[in-house]
Amino acid sequence: MIRINLLPSKKKKAFVLPPALIYGTTAMVVIIIAIIAGTFFLNSQISSKKTAISVKEKKLKQLQAALEEVKNYEKDNKDYRDKNSIIEQLKKNQIVPLRLLDEVSDMLPKGVWLTGITDKGGIVRIDGLAFSNSDLVSYVQNLKGSKYFTEVTLVESRQTDVEDFSIYKFNLTLKITV
Numbered sequence: 626m627i628r629i630n631l632l633p634s635k636k637k638k639a640f641v642l643p644p645a646l647i648y649g650t651t652a653m654v655v656i657i658i659a660i661i662a663g664t665f666f667l668n669s670q671i672s673s674k675k676t677a678i679s680v681k682e683k684k685l686k687q688l689q690a691a692l693e694e695v696k697n698y699e700k701d702n703k704d705y706r707d708k709n710s711i712i713e714q715l716k717k718n719q720i721v722p723l724r725l726l727d728e729v730s731d732m733l734p735k736g737v738w739l740t741g742i743t744d745k746g747g748i749v750r751i752d753g754l755a756f757s758n759s760d761l762v763s764y765v766q767n768l769k770g771s772k773y774f775t776e777v778t779l780v781e782s783r784q785t786d787v788e789d790f791s792i793y794k795f796n797l798t799l800k801i802t803v
Contacts, residue, residue, distance in 0.1 A: 724773055725749060725801055732767035736760035749801055750780075755793045758782070765797060774799045 722744070729742065729751065736756040743750045755761040761782060768777045777799040785794050 721801060728771050728773050729768075732764065732771065734760055734763045734767070737764045744801070747801055748798060749774075750796060750798050752796045753794075755795060756790075758793055761793050761795055768797075768799060773802060775802055776800045 725742070725744065729739070733739070737753060737760045738755075739751060739753040741750075741752040755764070761779075765777060765779050768774050777797065779795065779797045782793055782795040784791060786792075
């Protein structure tokens, strides 16, 4: 037998999600998308900053190398100037010993010979021997007449005997002016 039910049937109600759940899920998805987008944005910012830092570090190394080169140049230039001034000073001082030896030997009379000349800061000490006292006095007077010597002083004159000869051993001091 066939049964037919003419009574209205109970329809099952469709399951409806509560609006709070729908809004909450939507908000959650939007927040997750925002977090992901923010993460990508911040990562791109970080990578661009790292790239900028590496570029600036390379430039800093180049500038440090250039600075080191400039310092080396300045040091070399200072060394050059120092050496050049020393050479100039030596050229200026080169004339003093030449003038001293030239004047001392030009004014040397016969009968007088020198055994030593020392120069300490412009004060010259001359040691020598003479056959006679008059030769020695003549030599001292010649030195006093020089325009390059001042304060010529006979410090010591002593008569000594060498083998069969009587000679005068002397030392004198003078200042040299160039």
